[in-house]
Amino acid sequence: MDDSHIPDETLTDMVHHLRPAWRVRGLERVEEGVNSTAVVEADTLKGRRRVVLKPSTSDHPLTDARARAEPQLLSRFDRESDVPVPAVLGSCAEREGVPTPYFLMEYVEGVTHDHARAPELPRSVRETVFREAGRNLAALQDLGPLSAVGDLVGRDGGVSVLDTPDSPSYDAFHDWLLDAYEEALDLLENGGYFPELTEDPTRFADLVPELRAYLRATVPDLPPPAPPTYCHKDYRYGNLVVEPDTGETRAVLDWANLMSAPPAFNLAIAESKLLKPDLNGDADAAAGRAGEFRRALWDGYAARRDGWTFDGATRERIRLYRLAFRLDQMACLPLFADIDPTLDDRDARAAEHRAFVEQYI
Numbered sequence: 001m002d003d004s005h006i007p008d009e010t011l012t013d014m015v016h017h018l019r020p021a022w023r024v025r026g027l028e029r030v031e032e033g034v035n036s037t038a039v040v041e042a043d044t045l046k047g048r049r050r051v052v053l054k055p056s057t058s059d060h061p062l063t064d065a066r067a068r069a070e071p072q073l074l075s076r077f078d079r080e081s082d083v084p085v086p087a088v089l090g091s092c093a094e095r096e097g098v099p100t101p102y103f104l105m106e107y108v109e110g111v112t113h114d115h116a117r118a119p120e121l122p123r124s125v126r127e128t129v130f131r132e133a134g135r136n137l138a139a140l141q142d143l144g145p146l147s148a149v150g151d152l153v154g155r156d157g158g159v160s161v162l163d164t165p166d167s168p169s170y171d172a173f174h175d176w177l178l179d180a181y182e183e184a185l186d187l188l189e190n191g192g193y194f195p196e197l198t199e200d201p202t203r204f205a206d207l208v209p210e211l212r213a214y215l216r217a218t219v220p221d222l223p224p225p226a227p228p229t230y231c232h233k234d235y236r237y238g239n240l241v242v243e244p245d246t247g248e249t250r251a252v253l254d255w256a257n258l259m260s261a262p263p264a265f266n267l268a269i270a271e272s273k274l275l276k277p278d279l280n281g282d283a284d285a286a287a288g289r290a291g292e293f294r295r296a297l298w299d300g301y302a303a304r305r306d307g308w309t310f311d312g313a314t315r316e317r318i319r320l321y322r323l324a325f326r327l328d329q330m331a332c333l334p335l336f337a338d339i340d341p342t343l344d345d346r347d348a349r350a351a352e353h354r355a356f357v358e359q360y361i
Helices: 006-019 061-082 116-118 122-140 173-188 203-222 263-279 282-306 314-330 333-339 346-357
Strands: 022-028 040-045 046-055 086-090 102-106 152-154 156-159 231-232 239-241 247-252 258-261
Touching: 006 022, 006 046, 006 086, 006 102, 006 156, 046 346, 061 086, 061 102, 061 152, 061 156, 061 258, 086 239, 116 263, 122 231, 122 239, 122 263, 122 282, 173 203, 203 314, 203 346, 231 263, 263 282, 263 314, 314 333, 314 346, 333 346
Parallel strands: none
Antiparallel strands: 022 040, 040 046, 046 102, 086 102, 152 156, 152 258, 231 258, 239 247
8 A cells, every 4th residue: 555644444444453442532643764553542441541653654674574573573672671662552564455564562652853853952851861861772682682684574474684686684883884875875976866856866976976985995994883673763853752841751652663784884874863953053062962962872872781882983983873874864954944943944955964974074
């Protein structure tokens, strides 16, 4: 089913399929995201309850395979780690006549902050978000290591690293990283991921030769990373339910975008996503905030993960891994400028991207 809007009666049927004794009293659509995720009010044998129904409506094979892994991963993290995740109440992988997969999970009370407004939050709240991000990523990664590098998908009732001609697995993470960089640079030469939305398809093309030469020379000589493990590639404010006054994380959401990668890569991506609002503005002020919040993230991670240190080799890898996030942002600039009010000035955002990558070349 390609249409992301599933009728209310179909959503109600999905809930009844997973919980036949429940009676749905109301549905409230979740605006963020591409799927017809809904908060459900239902009468249960134990009284009125709020839960969340999350179906997948994508026809893309990789997105579908990731969606099949999400309830399995959530259940495992709930059982085997102290990462705060919603409990899964039921799931369906295949069913005729309705979009699949879909699953039901508990509703977690709290707030989800708009990342564009994050700089307006009290500093103590943001420091808590970053520190707990470090702790949560450490707890997640303690469940590894995994056997290969690549996307994690659901197949044959289990979770595995995808290995296809279009999305191959890798034995060495830096081989994967260099291929990912090469793909991003190819896109930058031709208008990015959304060339139909850009008015200047060669906006960053002049940077590509130097970046390509730099990465080809640098990535193979990076110190070897730690073994691959679970990596949440979309750890950001929009995927966190937090206590409003303190910033304490009550739930980490959206586990359909998981991969197997070294811990330092996840730290670099999570840091970049959580700092994204600060990166759109005054450079000196942003640098000061970034240093404070990065220290909170690293302190939280090191305190939770025995034997981990942010030594020179780890810092060197993290610095280069940050470039992966930035190249992806550059390739997505036309789309983000259309949907994100903090990115409406494309020339200003492009200038910030240029200033960042010029630190490397």
